[in-house]
Each structure stands twice: as structure tokens, then as C-alpha cells.
Amino acid sequence: MVLETVISESTALLLLRLILAEIFILHGYKKLFKKDATKSPYFFLGIFDMAFGLLMFLGMWTDYAGIGIMIIMIGAIYFKTFVWKGQKFMDNIEFDMIILISSLVITILGPGNIVFNL
Numbered sequence: 001m002v003l004e005t006v007i008s009e010s011t012a013l014l015l016l017r018l019i020l021a022e023i024f025i026l027h028g029y030k031k032l033f034k035k036d037a038t039k040s041p042y043f044f045l046g047i048f049d050m051a052f053g054l055l056m057f058l059g060m061w062t063d064y065a066g067i068g069i070m071i072i073m074i075g076a077i078y079f080k081t082f083v084w085k086g087q088k089f090m091d092n093i094e095f096d097m098i099i100l101i102s103s104l105v106i107t108i109l110g111p112g113n114i115v116f117n118l
Helices: 002-006 009-033 043-058 062-083 094-109
Strands: none
Touching: 009 043, 009 062, 009 094, 043 062, 062 094
């Protein structure tokens, strides 16, 4: 009850959106602007990462951005679990699960009242 007086639901959703946005914008940037990025199969994934991150940041079409992020994260979990199994750097899916559930929360609850309006 004390926390409700300090932080509102909209503020909590804003913080969650901004963290998701930061993660996806930075990871998308890395995929798009590394050396020989256009030759990489991850180039188009970087475009989607940046687009979904920007939508989360602005609070626009967060339901679509959340679904897109969930699809990306389900793919990441699948590849880490079944395809790249055994590679040392691909063992942990906890971070991916947190992002998946966070985007599910935003998709269900919406962006909150603090959004960018055009």
C-alpha cells in the first residue's frame, strides 16, 4: 500500500517501457551498425529491434511492439535451448524470460498514461 502512494501504475509502466526500449534500441543498433552488418542474417532482426524499441519508448502501438518483442524472445529462447545448445555463451535464458514477461505485461496492461502523442 505504501508503494502505491509513491509510484503510480503509469509510472511503473513507463519505467518498464523505457528499460525495454533501451535494451532493444541498443541491441538493434549493434546489429545494424557493426562491420559488414548488411551481410549478416541478423541485420533485419536489428531493424525490428530498433523499431519495437522506439515504439516502446514513445508508448505508441505498444500492443504490436509487445507482440513483436515476444516473438523475438520466443525465437531467442528456442535457439538458445535447442539449436545452439552446448555453446558456453548460450546457456542462460533467464534474461530472455524477463524480457518476454515484461513485454507481455506491457501488451496486456497497455503503455500507461505517460505516452508521446502525435
